[in-house]
Amino acid sequence: MKLLYIHGRAQQGRSAEEISREWTSALNQGLRLQTYNEVWVKPDVPYYGDHLFALTNNPEELMRSEDTILRGPMADDYASFITEAVMEIVQTRTGLDVSADPDLALRGNLGDNRESDTLEEMLKRGAQNWPWVVATTRLIDQRLPIVSEASIRLFLRDVYIYIADPDVQSQVDQRVEAEITKEPTVVIAHSLGTVIAYNILRRRKRNITALFTLGSPLGIRAIANRLKRPFNRPRVLGAWSNFYDPNDIVSLNPLQSTAFAKFRTPIVDSPIINSSSNRHHISQYLSHPAVSAGVRSALGVNA
Numbered sequence: 001m002k003l004l005y006i007h008g009r010a011q012q013g014r015s016a017e018e019i020s021r022e023w024t025s026a027l028n029q030g031l032r033l034q035t036y037n038e039v040w041v042k043p044d045v046p047y048y049g050d051h052l053f054a055l056t057n058n059p060e061e062l063m064r065s066e067d068t069i070l071r072g073p074m075a076d077d078y079a080s081f082i083t084e085a086v087m088e089i090v091q092t093r094t095g096l097d098v099s100a101d102p103d104l105a106l107r108g109n110l111g112d113n114r115e116s117d118t119l120e121e122m123l124k125r126g127a128q129n130w131p132w133v134v135a136t137t138r139l140i141d142q143r144l145p146i147v148s149e150a151s152i153r154l155f156l157r158d159v160y161i162y163i164a165d166p167d168v169q170s171q172v173d174q175r176v177e178a179e180i181t182k183e184p185t186v187v188i189a190h191s192l193g194t195v196i197a198y199n200i201l202r203r204r205k206r207n208i209t210a211l212f213t214l215g216s217p218l219g220i221r222a223i224a225n226r227l228k229r230p231f232n233r234p235r236v237l238g239a240w241s242n243f244y245d246p247n248d249i250v251s252l253n254p255l256q257s258t259a260f261a262k263f264r265t266p267i268v269d270s271p272i273i274n275s276s277s278n279r280h281h282i283s284q285y286l287s288h289p290a291v292s293a294g295v296r297s298a299l300g301v302n303a
Contacts, residue, residue, distance in 0.1 A: 002041070002181065003185070004180065005188050006176060006188070007019050008193045010154075016047035019047065023283075024039060026284075030289055030293070034289055048176065051171060055171065055172075078164070085220055086156070155250065159192055160226075163195070173200055186211075186212070187201070191250060194218055199227065212243070212291065214282065216255060217251065219255050231261055242269045243291050248279040250280050274288065
């Protein structure tokens with residue numbers, strides 16, 4: 001049995017070995033709490049952290065990608081994506097309907113007091129840095145102080161670039177697909193990694209015996225609506241278990257729902273409560289008893 005970890009964004013400067021140790025340590029912590037034996041399978045970790053960071057932060061690559069997205073035919077869609085995602089996050093997490101009150105984000109000194117930008121200046125800064133977007137995500141910052149409004153905006157930017165830029169998507173996908181073999185495989189994916197996993201696994205038949213998605217943003221409608229159709233469940237796949245903390249800012253909605261999809265063979269959604277202030281962190285998910293026990297069962301650990 002093969003075990004595959006698919007990590008999320010902001011993993012630059014690390015290595016596959018470091019991620020493997022972190023994830024496996026958290027998984028085994030959850031197993032020890034239940035007096036189970038530790039995982040014996042050595043995981044494979046397709047590492048794309050440095051590459052994604054270069055593609056989304058290197059000035060030349062970022063200019064190419066933003067030229068494609070912000071100044072090309074996708075400019076309007078990128079603006080719509082940021083708008084839809086931020087409004088959905090704010091409404092779901094704070095109960096405030098920004099769409100019904102467009103000035104809500106700018107009241108109470110939430111704005112950045114910057115004079116109105118020209119269109120060219122706004123394009124250079126990127127939609128994730130537009131004043132109203134910054135102000136609106138600060139609403140989340142105020143209601144949920146443990147959440148960084150800047151991290152939300154950067155997260156949305158990186159997810160959109162992966163979805164919308166074929167070159168970025170192809171380069172990231174190639175690194176992940178290189179680790180998928182014909183051997184029976186349990187896949188654990190986190191955050192942006194769940195988008196990548198779904199995007200890859202639905203394309204053709206794979207010998208995936210179980211898929212675990214943790215802290216998945218697939219339930220954000222702005223993301224789900226922009227994935228390529230047909231919107232199908234991976235065909236050869238055992239159980240798909242999705243774990244989400246209701247206070248995780250990224251895993252906005254359960255996946256077996258109108259927010260993502262209602263497949264005939266359903267995704268098993270399980271809300272859990274992570275134990276630290278960082279509800280989105282991978283270690284919190286993997287060390288949770290429900291997650292670690294599920295992975296243990298999928299791997300066929302008998303003791």
